Amino acid sequence: MNRYSYCFTTEIPDWLKPHKKILSDCFDQIDQPNTDKSYLKLIGDKLIWWDSELGDFEIDSFKPEKKPKILKGKSELLAKALEIKKSGDLVIDATVGLGKDSRFLIELGAKVVGCEKDPLVFLLLQSALQQADKKIQNSFELHFEDCQKFLAHFNPDGPFNIYLDPMFEGELGSAKPKKSMQVFRKLNLKGDLQILIDAALASRAKRVVVKQPLKSREHQYKVIHCYQGKSVRYDLLSR
Numbered sequence: 211m212n213r214y215s216y217c218f219t220t221e222i223p224d225w226l227k228p229h230k231k232i233l234s235d236c237f238d239q240i241d242q243p244n245t246d247k248s249y250l251k252l253i254g255d256k257l258i259w260w261d262s263e264l265g266d267f268e269i270d271s272f273k274p275e276k277k278p279k280i281l282k283g284k285s286e287l288l289a290k291a292l293e294i295k296k297s298g299d300l301v302i303d304a305t306v307g308l309g310k311d312s313r314f315l316i317e318l319g320a321k322v323v324g325c326e327k328d329p330l331v332f333l334l335l336q337s338a339l340q341q342a343d344k345k346i347q348n349s350f351e352l353h354f355e356d357c358q359k360f361l362a363h364f365n366p367d368g369p370f371n372i373y374l375d376p377m378f379e380g381e382l383g384s385a386k387p388k389k390s391m392q393v394f395r396k397l398n399l400k401g402d403l404q405i406l407i408d409a410a411l412a413s414r415a416k417r418v419v420v421k422q423p424l425k426s427r428e429h430q431y432k433v434i435h436c437y438q439g440k441s442v443r444y445d446l447l448s449r
């Protein structure tokens with residue numbers, strides 16, 4: 211697991227107190243900001259990752275201005291792939307990352323339970339969620355855990371589907387990756403697709419859907435249906 215640094219010059223905010231153990235287990239405290247070293251800092255009650263090459267970075271996927279457009283008239287591919295038909299349908303986003311897809315799923319009406327295994331990404335997501343509106347906060351439950359472990363004990367009363375996205379946006383062929391992608395690449399967070407798939411298929415999820423670049427053929431799983439978009443496709447897996 212990655213190990214990080216933090217440098218806080220103010221009191222930690224209340225929302226961060228329940229996560230103090232993550233700081234002590236996965237981060238080293240530094241007394242002074244150090245321009246040669248990347249570290250986590252607090253601005254007000256918000257967490258910011260300061261990257262020594264890329265500068266300040268925060269997760270902003272839950273901000274009002276980042277609300278995704280949902281197609282009207284046509285059904286969204288992801289809603290079809292994950293069979294989101296009514297408000298509150300449960301989706302496990304097993305690889306939350308920047309939380310963009312989680313936000314999209316919430317805007318489609320899903321209740322999302324998310325899993326993020328990286329401690330820095332988890333804390334940045336928690337910070338972003340503190341700033342989010344109540345609808346998002348009430349529709350999203352975030353866990354700091356490897357989804358392989360999480361799925362082995364996750365046993366809700368009702369049905370649920372699983373969404374996997376171990377890939378990075380920059381891999382979809384965009385000319386210059388956004389800063390968020392550059393930060394994520396530096397953190398080297400790519401998931402092992404086969405492990406994720408095995409864990410998801412071993413659960414009692416009704417559907418397991420994997421996001422892939424449109425043309426990717428390098429996979430070892432059986433597909434029931436591909437929901438194809440312009441640059442990505444959503445593969446519905448067979449057991």
Ligand SMILES: C[S@@+](CC[C@H](N)C(=O)[O-])C[C@H]1O[C@@H](n2cnc3c(N)ncnc32)[C@H](O)[C@@H]1O
Pocket residue numbers: 304305306307308309310311312325326327328331355356357358375376377378379399400401402406
């Ligand atoms: C490509 S990003 C996901 C992007 C995300 N779909 C979005 O919309 O922002 C992959 C994320 O999955 C996390 N991840 C990879 N393997 C994981 C696992 N086994 N359990 C939980 N999280 C995992 C990585 O730490 C990384 O943050």
